[in-house]
Amino acid sequence: MRVDLYAALKKYFGFSSFREGQEEVIRDVLQGKDVLGILPTGTGKSLCYQLPSKVMGGTTLVISPLISLMVDQVKQLKSSGFQSVTALNSFMDKEEKQKVMNRLHTFSLVYISPEMLQNQRLQQRLQHMNIKLFVIDEAHCISQWGHEFRTDYLKLDQTIDLLKNPPVLALSATATPEVQQDIMNKLRRPHMKKRIYPMDKQNISLAVEEHLSPEEKTERIIEVLTKNQAPTMIYFSSRQWAEKVSFELRDRLKQRVAFYHGGMEQTDRMLVQQQFMNNQLDVICCTSAFGMGLDKKDIRIVIHFHLPPQLESFIQEIGRAGRDGEDAVSLLLFTRQDHHLPQRLIQSELPEKKDLNRIFSFLQKEREVPEDEDIMERFQLSESQWNFVKFKLEEEGMIRGRWHQKVPSAIQQKIEQSLENRWVYKQNKLTEMMKWIHETDCRRTSLYKPFQEVIRKPHVPCCDACDFKLDELSFCEDYKEYKKSSWEERLSLIFSQGVLL
Amino acid sequence: MFHHLILQCIDKFRGERTTSGIYNLLTGKRSSQTMQDAKGYQVDDFFGIMPDLRRKQLDAHIHPLIQEGLIVVNDQSFPTLTSSGKDALYSYKGPKIQYFKGMVWHEVIPSFWRRVYLLIQMMANRKAGIKHYYPIVDDYQAQRWARLVYHKFQHKLPRLIQSLYEEIHTLLENHSVIEANLYVHRLTGGKVIGLTVEQLKEMYGMNDVDVQLHLEHTHYYLFLEAKKDKESYPVLHLCTKGLDVTYLITQSARKTYQYFMQGLSIDEIVTLRKLKKSTIQDHIVEAALIIPDFSIASFLSDYDVDDINNMALAMDTQKLKQIHEAFNGKYNYFELRLALASGQHRIEGRNSTT
Numbered sequence: 001m002r003v004d005l006y007a008a009l010k011k012y013f014g015f016s017s018f019r020e021g022q023e024e025v026i027r028d029v030l031q032g033k034d035v036l037g038i039l040p041t042g043t044g045k046s047l048c049y050q051l052p053s054k055v056m057g058g059t060t061l062v063i064s065p066l067i068s069l070m071v072d073q074v075k076q077l078k079s080s081g082f083q084s085v086t087a088l089n090s091f092m093d094k095e096e097k098q099k100v101m102n103r104l105h106t107f108s109l110v111y112i113s114p115e116m117l118q119n120q121r122l123q124q125r126l127q128h129m130n131i132k133l134f135v136i137d138e139a140h141c142i143s144q145w146g147h148e149f150r151t152d153y154l155k156l157d158q159t160i161d162l163l164k165n166p167p168v169l170a171l172s173a174t175a176t177p178e179v180q181q182d183i184m185n186k187l188r189r190p191h192m193k194k195r196i197y198p199m200d201k202q203n204i205s206l207a208v209e210e211h212l213s214p215e216e217k218t219e220r221i222i223e224v225l226t227k228n229q230a231p232t233m234i235y236f237s238s239r240q241w242a243e244k245v246s247f248e249l250r251d252r253l254k255q256r257v258a259f260y261h262g263g264m265e266q267t268d269r270m271l272v273q274q275q276f277m278n279n280q281l282d283v284i285c286c287t288s289a290f291g292m293g294l295d296k297k298d299i300r301i302v303i304h305f306h307l308p309p310q311l312e313s314f315i316q317e318i319g320r321a322g323r324d325g326e327d328a329v330s331l332l333l334f335t336r337q338d339h340h341l342p343q344r345l346i347q348s349e350l351p352e353k354k355d356l357n358r359i360f361s362f363l364q365k366e367r368e369v370p371e372d373e374d375i376m377e378r379f380q381l382s383e384s385q386w387n388f389v390k391f392k393l394e395e396e397g398m399i400r401g402r403w404h405q406k407v408p409s410a411i412q413q414k415i416e417q418s419l420e421n422r423w424v425y426k427q428n429k430l431t432e433m434m435k436w437i438h439e440t441d442c443r444r445t446s447l448y449k450p451f452q453e454v455i456r457k458p459h460v461p462c463c464d465a466c467d468f469k470l471d472e473l474s475f476c477e478d479y480k481e482y483k484k485s486s487w488e489e490r491l492s493l494i495f496s497q498g499v500l501l
Numbered sequence: 502m503f504h505h506l507i508l509q510c511i512d513k514f515r516g517e518r519t520t521s522g523i524y525n526l527l528t529g530k531r532s533s534q535t536m537q538d539a540k541g542y543q544v545d546d547f548f549g550i551m552p553d554l555r556r557k558q559l560d561a562h563i564h565p566l567i568q569e570g571l572i573v574v575n576d577q578s579f580p581t582l583t584s585s586g587k588d589a590l591y592s593y594k595g596p597k598i599q600y601f602k603g604m605v606w607h608e609v610i611p612s613f614w615r616r617v618y619l620l621i622q623m624m625a626n627r628k629a630g631i632k633h634y635y636p637i638v639d640d641y642q643a644q645r646w647a648r649l650v651y652h653k654f655q656h657k658l659p660r661l662i663q664s665l666y667e668e669i670h671t672l673l674e675n676h677s678v679i680e681a682n683l684y685v686h687r688l689t690g691g692k693v694i695g696l697t698v699e700q701l702k703e704m705y706g707m708n709d710v711d712v713q714l715h716l717e718h719t720h721y722y723l724f725l726e727a728k729k730d731k732e733s734y735p736v737l738h739l740c741t742k743g744l745d746v747t748y749l750i751t752q753s754a755r756k757t758y759q760y761f762m763q764g765l766s767i768d769e770i771v772t773l774r775k776l777k778k779s780t781i782q783d784h785i786v787e788a789a790l791i792i793p794d795f796s797i798a799s800f801l802s803d804y805d806v807d808d809i810n811n812m813a814l815a816m817d818t819q820k821l822k823q824i825h826e827a828f829n830g831k832y833n834y835f836e837l838r839l840a841l842a843s844g845q846h847r848i849e850g851r852n853s854t855t
Contacts, residue, residue: 075635075636076635079633079634079635080633081632081633092641093641096641250703258697258699258700259699264697265553265698266639267637267638267639267697268697268698268699270635270637270639271637271689271694271695271696271697272697274635274637274689274694275694278692278693278694280693280694484704486682487673487678487681487682487684487685487686488670490685490686490688490693491666491669491670491673491685491688492666493691493692493693494621494625494685494688494689494690494691494693495624495625495628495662495665495666495690495691496625496628496629496691497666
């Protein structure tokens with residue numbers, strides 16, 4: 001297919017140049033190749049299928065693991081004038097879902113969650129549609145060695161067969177060579193065209209500091225942000241801490257500070273995100289729930305108040321800084337006790353061995369497999385804990401829908417073994433993270449080494465083990481203080497009164 | 502304001518209802534008990550005005566009232582006002598609580614404010630020339646509605662925008678300043694994004710329940726004014742279109758009501774629906790409470806109804822047990838509840854004709 005890609009880019013997205021990797025991936029896709037694209041966070045992975053979907057006609061399917069991410073993407077596309085897009089997920093209300101289903105073939109871009117994709121009616125519907133491209137976003141989820149293994153990703157190869165093998169585009173921001181190979185194996189597509197781009201950010205300086213207590217961390221943040229005024233994100237692993245520190249910062253800094261986490265009321269969440277985008281806020285204290293799909297280009301500082309459970313998450317989160325290519329900084333703060341938090345996170349993701357045994361003997365007595373919610377409630381399991389067990393049982397042919405059979409002890413042992421492997425794997429990931437924060441050699445090199453062969457030379461001071469001194473940093477941007485205005489003033493501002501159309 | 506509301510509820514409940522009763526009232530619990538209380542104690546305006554209130558929040562606000570000696574809670578956990586509580590109630594200086602009409606409108610108020618917030622954002626952004634933005638209300642129905650309005654009035658948008666601005670301005674001029682401030686700072690449009698409850702609370706130095714209550718009060722105010730005066734507030738009136746009184750009756754009660762209207766007896770409905778007799782009786786009471794022209798003549802004569810209501814009036818209580826005892830068991834509890842429920846409409850009818 002001969003297309004003027006640049007004209008299409010300008011026409012549909014208003015850009016005049018591609019970012020690294022986009023053009024190569026898009027050309028491969030348009031030639032009908034299966035492509036594995038590893039493009040770092042913030043380089044516009046989604047354009048790699050959004051542009052082809054415009055050019056190729058028909059429908060492009062995008063499998064995306066996180067509903068919030070999916071919904072954000074759709075909103076973002078719609079807000080920029082890309083109308084023919086929709087997202088199907090299990091949280092939609094009935095009427096809305098029906099409406100979308102009825103005119104599914106009219107959309108050029110359809111986002112679907114992997115569990116929704118297993119819906120038979122939907123599959124039948126898709127079989128009669130003109131599917132031009134099958135996109136797997138966050139493709140590392142298909143690999144057990146990826147940091148966010150999702151069992152429902154493993155059925156994707158069957159779905160692709162069912163849809164008569166459209167070209168496949170698998171995308172990820174963080175995948176080690178091992179994970180890349182695993183993605184191709186699991187998709188049964190050994191000859192995918194690999195397009196791997198380096199994920200080291202040449203415009204981000206790295207620093208890690210050990211402190212004695214959370215209070216000391218807070219003092220340090222206040223010190224840093226008193227000297228530096230620029231859009232800042234601070235990551236926490238708990239909602240309570242995000243709130244607590246935000247109050248402290250609000251009282252002691254000139255910047256406008258807010259917190260954000262998944263427990264907030266929906267309207268307020270939306271408002272905080274929009275305020276940050278709109279430069280009405282300078283500092284966001286958040287959990288990892290924030291920033292999914294957020295495309296703010298001028299974030300200068302990313303601080304980690306707590307350790308992420310693995311390097312991959314850390315790399316993705318610092319990747320939110322400096323998307324405009326200008327200088328940015330990552331600062332991670334830790335205390336000796338901090339590994340407890342990620343430890344607990346791992347516990348909440350995986351079941352324990354005794355849970356397995358209780359479930360096995362419970363199923364033996366039941367006629368059919370209860371609903372997911374009931375079983376989760378009964379055994380006090382989180383969704384991902386139950387998913388792990390369920391998938392393992394399905395994989396071994398022990399359950400299918402509501403039907404199940406007695407689990408022989410050989411298989412019980414096999415499942416216990418794979419649970420143990422998973423524990424070990426997660427622990428190793430955490431150990432890797434812990435090792436990195438105690439690194440005395442160049443941090444950049446050790447951070448990116450597992451992912452790429454060559455580490456590029458940064459445009460900014462490298463890291464605190466090399467030539468970066470956080471205390472010499474000085475970002476000074478204009479900032480405004482909250483102005484209390486009367487309602488009349490505010491209302492006339494909203495409605496641009498006194499401004500002629 | 503929330504404290505004032507709590508004091509009002511306690512005052513009206515006259516020591517005959519617990520804190521749970523207040524909680525069920527404010528969050529709009531669908532039970533015949535709660536609805537009957539709302540009517541019986543004339544606090545139906547507050548029914549369901551705080552759907553998101555958590556029990557812990559209510560307790561946290563009641564506690565200081567006890568400590569300040571404004572209320573006392575007896576050993577059966579019924580709160581009553583002390584004399585300083587009464588003083589506090591009558592000397593309240595904050596914005597008057599006057600616009601809530603919860604029993605009638607609480608189900609449609611969320612749809613109304615969502616529409617308004619979205620429409621303001623759309624209109625203001627259009628005026629400011631902002632083409633790409635995220636809708637500030639994440640609700641499919643409201644978004645669809647706003648898009649329809651936008652397309653339908655495309656040819657006269659500038660006039661619509663100006664009118665919307667003026668309508669809000671006029672209405673807020675006649676509203677308390679503090680509530681006008683809170684409301685307008687919550688709005689998103691043009692170059693400003695609205696503030697969160699947390700930020701409003703900080704800016705105006707009040708607690709978050711008060712922020713929410715003031716916002717909700719303003720929503721009711723705008724809704725009621727816009728609903729009744731299409732001439733003065735055409736655009737806001739548009740936002741109330743299709744949002745009508747839904748008779749507040751549970752699905753299940755509706756079914757019972759339908760059978761009853763077809764002439765089935767309670768016992769027949771019990772057999773047919775495989776439900777307990779007391780449940781079916783609840784449904785009948787619910788219908789008697791909510792549906793003004795519901796006739797209970799097959800259960801009680803007019804004389805009985807008056808008899809029971811007069812007794813309640815004379816004893817100055819809504820407590821069934823006391824009334825039951827006063828009649829020496831002449832009427833059963835179902836009959837008492839039914840009579841009191843239908844008695845409500847008579848009182849209302851009398852009030853509105855005088």
